[in-house]
Amino acid sequence: MKFIVRLLGLLVVLIAVLAGVGMLLPREVTVERWTQINAPAEEIYPLVANLKANEAWSPWAGLDPQASYTYNDIAEGVGATMAWASESPDVGNGSMEITQATENEALTVALDFGDMGGGTAFWEFEEAAGTTTATWRLQADMGAGPIGRWLGLKMDDWVGADYERGLSNLKALVEGS
Numbered sequence: 001m002k003f004i005v006r007l008l009g010l011l012v013v014l015i016a017v018l019a020g021v022g023m024l025l026p027r028e029v030t031v032e033r034w035t036q037i038n039a040p041a042e043e044i045y046p047l048v049a050n051l052k053a054n055e056a057w058s059p060w061a062g063l064d065p066q067a068s069y070t071y072n073d074i075a076e077g078v079g080a081t082m083a084w085a086s087e088s089p090d091v092g093n094g095s096m097e098i099t100q101a102t103e104n105e106a107l108t109v110a111l112d113f114g115d116m117g118g119g120t121a122f123w124e125f126e127e128a129a130g131t132t133t134a135t136w137r138l139q140a141d142m143g144a145g146p147i148g149r150w151l152g153l154k155m156d157d158w159v160g161a162d163y164e165r166g167l168s169n170l171k172a173l174v175e176g177s
Helices: 003-025 041-049 144-153 157-175
Strands: 028-037 068-071 081-085 094-102 104-112 119-128 129-140
Touching: 028 157, 041 119, 041 129, 041 157, 104 157, 129 157
Parallel strands: none
Antiparallel strands: 028 129, 068 081, 081 094, 094 104, 104 119, 119 129
């Protein structure tokens, strides 16, 4: 009986320590990747600012050929929206809306992943001597609880590889390679 009481006591202490440490972890998480593309920003920007054009380079577009996409009537820039629905857990359901846009320089996109939460994606295009550095960044609030904050430690692993693949696809599309 003493063993069970000690084991339960140890379990309670372990849970308390994990919860306490979790509360010390950052609530906001940022994932960022960039690439240099041998083209002016004016050739890259429309492929990101037009959400229908995203299908040509998106790292998620080919994961579920059965996924459905819907768009509003705004083709590009502020107010353009896209929603997607998929049975695949790699794609899921969600929506995005461009909330800020500075042509050939930057975009801000509000993301909604339904029950999984949301976030904000940022695009920045910095051109120098015919080469553009395209930066893609995600910022997400992992919530007030310790479980979300622990999960935040994995966001770079989960999203970073997708961002790298997307940027590589975008680079290949623009450069024609």
